[in-house]
Amino acid sequence: MSATLDLTTPASRPRPSAPASPALAQRSLLGLSREELGEALASVGVPQKQLRMRVGQLWHWLYVRGVSDFSQMANVSRDLRQTLSQHFEIRRPEIVEEQISVDGTRKWLFRFPARGAGRPVEIETVYIPEEGRGTLCVSSQVGCTLTCTFCHTGTQRLVRNLEPSEIVGQIITARERLGDFPAADTPAGAIVPSEGRLVSNVVMMGMGEPLYNYDNVKRALAVASDGDGLSLSRRRITLSTSGVVPMIPKTGEEMGVMLAISLHAVTDELRDVLVPINKKYPLEELMAACRSYPGLSNARRITFEYVMLKGVNDSLADARELVRLLKGIPAKINLIPFNPWPGTAYECSDWDQIERFADLVNDAGYASPIRTPRGRDIFAACGQLKSESERMKKGDRLALEAAVAV
Numbered sequence: 191m192s193a194t195l196d197l198t199t200p201a202s203r204p205r206p207s208a209p210a211s212p213a214l215a216q217r218s219l220l221g222l223s224r225e226e227l228g229e230a231l232a233s234v235g236v237p238q239k240q241l242r243m244r245v246g247q248l249w250h251w252l253y254v255r256g257v258s259d260f261s262q263m264a265n266v267s268r269d270l271r272q273t274l275s276q277h278f279e280i281r282r283p284e285i286v287e288e289q290i291s292v293d294g295t296r297k298w299l300f301r302f303p304a305r306g307a308g309r310p311v312e313i314e315t316v317y318i319p320e321e322g323r324g325t326l327c328v329s330s331q332v333g334c335t336l337t338c339t340f341c342h343t344g345t346q347r348l349v350r351n352l353e354p355s356e357i358v359g360q361i362i363t364a365r366e367r368l369g370d371f372p373a374a375d376t377p378a379g380a381i382v383p384s385e386g387r388l389v390s391n392v393v394m395m396g397m398g399e400p401l402y403n404y405d406n407v408k409r410a411l412a413v414a415s416d417g418d419g420l421s422l423s424r425r426r427i428t429l430s431t432s433g434v435v436p437m438i439p440k441t442g443e444e445m446g447v448m449l450a451i452s453l454h455a456v457t458d459e460l461r462d463v464l465v466p467i468n469k470k471y472p473l474e475e476l477m478a479a480c481r482s483y484p485g486l487s488n489a490r491r492i493t494f495e496y497v498m499l500k501g502v503n504d505s506l507a508d509a510r511e512l513v514r515l516l517k518g519i520p521a522k523i524n525l526i527p528f529n530p531w532p533g534t535a536y537e538c539s540d541w542d543q544i545e546r547f548a549d550l551v552n553d554a555g556y557a558s559p560i561r562t563p564r565g566r567d568i569f570a571a572c573g574q575l576k577s578e579s580e581r582m583k584k585g586d587r588l589a590l591e592a593a594v595a596v
């Protein structure tokens with residue numbers, strides 16, 4: 191079987207939308223807390239006694255109805271709509287490219303305007319439709335400071351953290367493109383869950399280490415989980431970390447979201463190579479932080495991500511050690527067949543070996559699904575995200591085709 195990337199098919203559909211990356215002239219209202227939204231309205235003259243009502247109206251238009259223009263806010267007076275549009279924006283990121291995999295996975299390349307003296311930045315966001323759920327994989331940083339050696343994003347230097355408006359903007363724009371707001375149509379032929387919300391789950395597993403952008407991620411997820419707006423249950427939001435141990439307790443206490451650990455190795459010696467932050471926060475500290483994660487229970491398990499690398503971490507001895515390591519932690523283990531990218535030195539484990547590994551872990555009582563590779567033909571699978579300009583800069587677009595041929 192081989193999957194090849196055809197950049198001329200509907201898999202690659204340039205989508206011009208917002209004007210190309212103008213300097214940020216107006217403050218975005220997306221991603222503000224209710225309190226900040228109230229302060230923003232007060233700053234343009236909305237009377238104090240109207241603030242609560244106006245915040246409620248705007249919140250509804252922004253997050254329940256998903257409007258992208260102040261003019262669509264029918265129950266807001268014309269004068270106020272005009273004032274709002276003079277001072278603020280609710281613009282979506284520019285969609286530079288939308289790619290659709292043969293399996294229905296969608297990947298968007300989003301561009302956000304320059305901030306200050308910086309340049310416009312690009313990130314990727316991925317939608318994975320499955321039976322009964324639609325998961326959006328959201329980025330938290332442009333590039334990454336960490337250099338996990340199996341991860342393509344890790345080869346792109348950190349440009350900057352994403353703002354709450356830019357994190358929330360990914361969710362809203364994906365929902366908009368999928369027709370997941372009232373009065374919006376789902377594109378013909380789109381593969382989406384047959385019932386329920388089209389974006390039912392969010393995973394902070396895209397580009398970047400979310401706990402290195404803690405405040406902005408926390409603020410964005412507070413907006414995403416607000417019950418009168420985007421209304422994503424915190425149990426359907428998962429934050430994945432490479433193991434920033436000091437921030438893990440705080441994440442549970444303050445965000446209350448589900449936790450995933452990018453584990454990938456069961457000895458410090460190997461994890462120091464695969465996930466170099468391990469040198470700073472070794473396995474013993476990481477496991478201790480997991481054991482005491484606030485709210486941990488059999489109903490709220492930690493997911494441990496484990497990428498299967500041929501001859502590196504996929505032996506049955508590794509599987510046994512994994513079971514020993516996680517003893518006593520309510521856990522799920524996601525086994526991820528390695529998704530190759532241009533220039534990587536790693537290969538995916540043989541399928542038989544992945545199954546033997548999974549059987550051993552399952553027999554020990556851990557649910558350990560083998561994650562079916564999704565979106566490989568559009569380079570959207572786990573660990574493959576990277577901004578397009580970075581790919582083009584490195585001239586590895588052609589190598590990309592070779593890498594996804596399996």
Ligand code: SF4
Binds near residue numbers: 334338343344396432
């Ligand atoms: S796995 Fe996550 S933390 Fe590690 S380099 Fe990739 S994006 Fe960064």
